[in-house]
Amino acid sequence: MNKSKLIKKGNLYYPTKEFKKRALLNSSKIYLEAAKNPIKFWEKLAKELFWQKKWKKAFLHNPPYFKWFVGGKLNITENCLDRNLEKKKNKVAFIWEPEPTGERERYFTYYDLYREVNKLANALKKLGVKKGDRVGIYLPMIPEVIISMLACARIGAIHVVVFSAFSSQALNIRLQDTKAKILITSDGYYRRGKVINLKQNADKGVNGTEVKKIIVVRRTGNEVFWQKNRDFWWEELVKNEKDFCPPATMDSEDTLFILYTSGSTGKPKGVVHTSGGYMVQANFTAKWIFDLKEDDIFWSMADVGWVTGHTYSCYGPLLAGTTFVIFEGAPDWPAPDRWAQIIEKYGVTTFYTAPTAIRMFEKYGADLIKKYKFDTLQILGSVGEPIDTAAWKWYFKKVGKERCPIVDTWWQTETGGILITSLPGIGPFKPAFTGIPFPGLKFDILDDKGKSLPAGKEGNLVLLPPFAPSLLRGVYKNPKKYLKTYWSEYGNKIYFTSDTAYKDKNGLIRIVGRVDDVIKVAGHRITTGELENAIAQHPDITESAVVGVHDEIKGEVPVAFVVSKEKKKEKDIEKEVKEEIRKVIGPIALPKKVYVVPDLPKTRSGKIMRRILRKLFTGEELGDLSTLANPESVKKIKEIIAK
Secondary structure, three states: OOOOOOOEEEEEEEEEHHHHHHHOOOOHHHHHHHHHOOOOOOHHHHHHHOOEEEOOOOEEEEOOOEEEEEEEEEEEEHHHHHHHHHHHOOOOOEEEEEEOOOOOOOOOOOHHHHHHHHHHHHHHHOOOOOOOOOEEEEOOOHHHHHHHHHHHHOOOOEEEEEOOOOHHHHHHHHHHOOOOOOEEEOEEEEEEEEEEOOHHHHHHOOOOOOOOOEEOOOOOOOOOOOOOOOOHHHHHHHHHOOOOOOOOOOOOOOOEEEEEEOOOOOOOEEEEEHHHHHHHHHHHHHHHHHHOOOOOOOEEEEOOOOHHHHHHHHHHHOOOEEEEEEEEOOOOOOOOOOHHHHHHHOOOOOEEEOOOHHHHHHHHHHHHHOOOOOOOOOOOOOOOOOOOHHHHHHHHHHHHOOOOOOEEOOOOOOOOOOOEOOOOOOOOEEHHHHHHOOOOOOOEEEEOOEEEEEOOOOOEEEEEEOOOOOOOOOEEEOOHHHHHOOOOOOOOOHHHHHHEEEOOOOEEEEEEHHHHEEEEEEEEEEHHHHHHHHHHOOOOOOEEEEEEEOEEEEEEEEEEEEEEEOOOOOHHHHHHHHHHHEEEEOOOHHOOEEEEEOOOEEEEOOOEEEHHHHHOOOOHOOOOOOHHHHHHHHHHHHHHHHH
C-alpha cells in the first residue's frame, strides 16, 4: 500500500522512493534508450508478445503512408487470452458491475473469457462471417461487449463498435458505410434506473443496410420486436458451440477495427486501426502508464463505444494480463458516490476517468466522500480533454490523498493509444500539464509556418516519424479525407494533431485545446482552453465552456457558459468571472457575455460540445443531438441566450 505523499518541488510533483521501488519503470534512462533508435525500441517491445511469424521489416515509410512490423503474422486474441491460460487460467480477467444495486456482479476468469470468446467465434462463422467482414456491435457495457470484440478478432472479422447511447440514425450511417452484414445488440440496458429499449433502435438502424442477421443479448427481459430467420438470441446461438476456435492468421497491417469519430457536423470519419501496431502500443501503454502488475485492479470508466474503452477497458488490460472492472450505468447513480463505492468494493488500484466526471464529483462536495479512505488507490488517470488546474488539485487531494501520481493522458481516436503523459514511477507531474511523450515518440510544437517554437510559446502539436505503431492507417473508404485532415498542414511527413499546445521549461507539454478552439480577438490568438482554465480558478464554478462569436469590430470575441454551485445573481457571477480572466490572462481575453447555465451539452464520454454552443449564435442547423448525454441542456441554453 502506498502511504507517503508525493514529493513536491516548486510546482512539480515526483513519486516517492517507496513508489519508485515498486514501479515497472522508474528511471528516465528509458527515454534516452528509446530516442537513440525508436524503431529498434519498438521492435524490442514487440518481441515480448506472441507472433505466429516474425516480421521482416520493423518500419516502412512511404509518406504519408507507413507500416509497422511488415510481414509479421499474429492474432491479438492469442495474446489477450491463450497466452494467459498457462499461468493465469483461474485469475479474474474482469469484473462486471451492473447498474441495479440489487443485481449481483459477475466475475470472468481468463479461462471463462477464453471459452465464451471461442464459442461466439464459432457461432459467427456458422452465420457466414469470414475474415475481413465487418460486424456491427451495438451493446451497452455488459460482458458480452468484450466477448463480441474478441470473437470478431479471433476469426479476423473487423469489429465496428457503435456507442449504445447513439441514435438509430447514427448506427445506420456506420452500418451503411461499413456494409456490415451482422449486428450484435441487446434487448435493452439500464440507465439511471430506466430500461432503454436498444433492440428498437437497432431495428430502425438496420433499415436500408446490408445487415442480414441480428444477434440479441437478453439483458433486461423487456419485450422486443422479433423477425424470424433474422433475429437470434445470443444464448441459443452459443449453447452448443465448441469452446475452441482456431485463431485466424492476421497480417500485422490487417485491419483489427474501425471506430467512428463523432462530429456535430458532416459525416463521421471511420478511423482504421491495424492488428500488429495497435497490439504493441495497447500492451505497453496499459502496462507502463498504469503500472499494471499481478495484484492490480484497474478501472477505466470509459464505455467501449469510445477508443478509451477499446484500448483500456478491453485490449490493454487483457494484453497486460491484469484484472479490470467494467460498469454498466452512470457513476453518480443511484447515489452520487456510486463511483467511490465501486473503488472501495473491489479495491481498485488505478482509476481512470474524465475531467468532466471529476468536476461532477467535485460539484457534489468533498463531504460526500469523507468516509472513503481510498487506501487501495495507487494511480489516478485523466482522459478525454485537457484537465484544468482546479479539477487536477481536487482529484489529487480529495481522491488521491496526495499519494497518487496523476497520469494526465493525451491521445486521440486516431492514435489508438496514449502518446503523451508522465510515467508514474518517473514523473514529474504538474497540474494541468499532460507531461512528456511516451518513450519512442517524437513530438514538436510548430507555428503556422512550420517553425519549431521555444518553451512557453503556443503552437500546433505535431507527431514526427517513425510515428506511433498504433496510429491510424486511413479513414475508411475516404483516402482524400485522410490526406487532407492529417497530412496536409505541414506536408506528408508530419502528422497534424489539430491540437494546440506549449511546453514549459522542463519539456512538459500542456494541451490547450483544438485548433478550431482558437479565438482571434483583434488579431490576438486566445485559446478557449486557457480561458476555461482561468474561469476554473473561481471557487464557485464547477464547469465552463468558452466559444468565439462574430464581432463587427474585433472580428471575434469570447462568450462563456458557466455552471455555478452557488445560487448568486447572474451579474455577480459575470463580474467575478471577468475579474478572474483579467487577473489570469488580461483584459484582451474578457468575454463579451457570461451565461450561467444549469448544464453544458456533452457527449456520453464527457466531451463538452462547444461546436453546438457556437451554432446557437450562428443560426446553423444543430445536427443530430441524440448523440449527446443531455440533449435537453441545449433547449435550456437556447432559452437563456434568448432572454
